[in-house]
Amino acid sequence: MKKNALIFSLILSITGSSIPLAAYEKQQVLTIAVGEMPFLFSGVPEDSGAYNVLFDTVKQQMTVPYKLLYVPVARADIVFINGQVDCLTPASTAKMAEKHKLIASQPYNYVTAYIYNSTSEPSISSLHDLDKKIVAIQRGFTYGGKNFGENISVIAVGTINQSIEMLLKGRIDAFVGYESDVVNAFKEYDSSLIHTNKAFIVHSQSENIVCYKSKVTEQFIQQFDASLHLLKSSGQHKQIMAY
Numbered sequence: 443m444k445k446n447a448l449i450f451s452l453i454l455s456i457t458g459s460s461i462p463l464a465a466y467e468k469q470q471v472l473t474i475a476v477g478e479m480p481f482l483f484s485g486v487p488e489d490s491g492a493y494n495v496l497f498d499t500v501k502q503q504m505t506v507p508y509k510l511l512y513v514p515v516a517r518a519d520i521v522f523i524n525g526q527v528d529c530l531t532p533a534s535t536a537k538m539a540e541k542h543k544l545i546a547s548q549p550y551n552y553v554t555a556y557i558y559n560s561t562s563e564p565s566i567s568s569l570h571d572l573d574k575k576i577v578a579i580q581r582g583f584t585y586g587g588k589n590f591g592e593n594i595s596v597i598a599v600g601t602i603n604q605s606i607e608m609l610l611k612g613r614i615d616a617f618v619g620y621e622s623d624v625v626n627a628f629k630e631y632d633s634s635l636i637h638t639n640k641a642f643i644v645h646s647q648s649e650n651i652v653c654y655k656s657k658v659t660e661q662f663i664q665q666f667d668a669s670l671h672l673l674k675s676s677g678q679h680k681q682i683m684a685y
Contacts, residue, residue, distance in 0.1 A: 470497070470658050474529040474651065475522050476676035477515035477582065480601060481626035485512030490624050492685040496550060499556075499682065503669035507661040514600065516582025522652075529653035529662075536647065537587065542574055545655045548667045549648035551622065551683060556638040558624060560609060561599050565639035566616060566619035569594065575615035578605040585618060586645040604626045605615070608634060 483493035497510070498586050511527060512572050522530035533551075557566040557577070566572060573593040579585070581598040590596050596612070599605050605617035606627055608675040619627075628636075651666060653659035 448488050456546070456598060465504075470507075472491050472506065472528040472548040472653070472658060472662055474508055474531055474653075475518045476510050476512045476531055477518035478512045479515070479623050481629060485510070485514075492683050493551075495685050496505055496679070496682050499678070500666060503672065504662070504665040506658065506665055508662060511580065514582065515580060519526050525654070528656075529651050530660060531651040532649035533652040534650055537584070537651055543639075543655055545653050545659055547651040547663050548670055549650050550644070550670055550679075551620050551649040553643040553649055554618040554646040555618055555620045556624075556640060557616050557618055557642065557644060558605075558609070558636050558638045561635055561637045561676060563615075565594075565637050567639050568641050572616060576613075578608055578614045578617040580605065580619065580623075583618075586647065588644055602630075606636065606667040613639050630669065 454521055461602060469639075476485070479491075480486070481488040482491040492613050501508075507527075511521075518530060521527050522533075533546075535541050535544055538544060557572070559566055564571075569591060572590070576595045576597060578592065578597050578599050579598055579619075580602060599608070599617075602619050602623045605614070606624075608614045609617055609660075610631070622630060651663065653663060670679070673682070
């Protein structure tokens with residue numbers, strides 16, 4: 443290792459300069475933190491879903507290299523805020539500070555969160571229906587800063603699958619989940635036992651890629667948006683989202 447470093451130093455001393463910034467940027471591989479969601483966006487092949495297919499398809503039209511770092515949802519925000527990665531997804535700049543330092547892609551999907559409970563009980567039409575009850579939320583999700591109040595016992599779980607299993611076992615009364623996550627998770631459960639009231643929306647947001655602004659990320663976002671536009675124009679995007 444020391445020998446390699448010495449050779450590199452000698453090369454720099456001979457040329458009289460360091461590696462040009464432009465050359466570095468061309469070679470830079472962006473790291474995107476992904477808040478992992480089984481059966482929607484996952485680094486585990488058997489748990490992959492629509493977002494995996496979307497990103498694999500979009501990437502075919504892009505030249506800026508990038509890699510996906512799959513981490514728990516709660517950790518994804520942390521590694522991005524700490525500057526350990528270049529980008530974050532799924533994400534939105536809506537609640538982020540210092541927006542002038544960020545750049546975001548066009549939305550690749552829109553998601554809505556609802557409250558799900560057992561079909562043995564009436565569907566939830568307001569937070570008052572949850573008074574004195576136990577509700578599970580996914581760790582790291584804020585649902586737009588939703589305040590559930592002091593009369594509701596809120597517990598955090600790791601995945602939407604855990605929420606479903608706890609509800610089916612009677613350990614909780616309801617859970618909050620984004621529809622896309624729940625629909626994908628229902629592939630492993632009997633969905634006829636769980637329902638929701640779509641007239642009562644907890645939170646709705648767009649799914650984007652958010653990056654720290656730089657020449658490389660600007661080029662990346664430009665290419666991503668262009669490729670995404672082609673997919674939407676051809677109707678392929680709609681097919682992928684139904685994956």
